[in-house]
Amino acid sequence: MPLAHGLPAALVILAAMTLPGLALDATAKGELAPTGTLRVGLIQAPSAGLIFVGRSSDGKPDGVTADLSADLAKKMGLPLAVTMFSNSGAAAAALQAETIDVSFMPVDAARKQVLDFGPGYYDLESTYLVTGASGIVDVAQVDRSDLRVVAIDGTTTIRASARTLTQTQPVAVPSVAEAIERMRTGGADAFALSRDTLQPIVAQVPGSRIVTGGFQQTQVAIAVPKGRPAALASVTAWLAEAKRSGLVRGIFDAHGFSGDAVAP
Incomplete structure (x- = not known):
């Protein structure tokens, strides 16, 4: 069993937060991106929102979660691959099947049974x-x-x-x-x-x-497959810092959501 699996979650999070730029050790990197690429699932809609993304003029994903995903990959030192889904149920199923590594979606009891959630970034x-x-x-x-x-x-x-x-x-x-x-x-x-x-x-x-x-009323949070505690600790540390530093606030504002509060 990898060392991080035996550590209390709080210690894993603390360790991740003390690493320069939130760089990952081998255990965390292997859990967060087992293929070597951070595979993120985003949810597409005709109009972008605080969960959904649209597409820019060059066809790339455009929206709050697209920017969050890009920052996560950069901070973790991983290449990024995005898969677009038509709804959050399909993204949740892909996470459960481990064909993607990370997504952002509303939390409920049914999803908590099959996925692990880090912090919320928006109260929906x-x-x-x-x-x-x-x-x-x-x-x-x-x-x-x-x-x-x-x-x-x-x-x-x-x-x-x-x-x-x-x-x-x-x-x-x-x-x-x-x-x-x-x-x-x-x-x-x-x-x-x-x-x-x-x-x-x-x-x-x-x-x-x-x-x-x-x-x-629920939170929109970052989600990872179950059974990846080091990955969960890493994304938890990243999003906590992104909220503390004002990064999430800046992304909201840049996409026209200055009137919407970032979840505490």
Whole structure:
């Protein structure tokens, strides 16, 4: 068993934080990037948010988590390879299968059973975008038997929506783009997603609005496969320092999220 596996997590984190530039020892590097390349999973959407990324004019991932991933790879002294997913459920499945090494996603009880999470960087609220024709203005009004709700497959949001709705249930769609299309063309009345991600979507669905109130509060955090304690310690130390130094705040601001707080 590698030495780091036998150390208390706090000692591994302390050791990682005292290394120049958070450089990794052989054990941590082997756990964090077993192929020699840091394989990061990012989640794509038509509009970038604090979880989702878009693509820049040259086709590269563009958004908060893209910048965080680039900094993580740089600080760890590793080459970076990014895989794009249409939803966080697919990214979580890839982490569990260990075809990627790191991702950023909302935390819930189901994911904690199969993945390990480091610190959160954003406190998320899930709510609904509704059509103008629905007449709905408050989150409680979404729970109607005649209302067609869509949410992204495999996400914390669809699980929370299903738990809190009693008169209707969300229909799973594979991507944000598909949900927007259904809202636009009359195939859905409400779309469950995080408030920050819904804000730029309002303009894409004429007449739509985001309701007041929410049905889930959770953190968006960095995630790694289970059974890699040295990797978890390393990403925990990195993100803690990125928040302390103001790096995360600067990334939020650079992408237009100056009004959103970094998680403590």
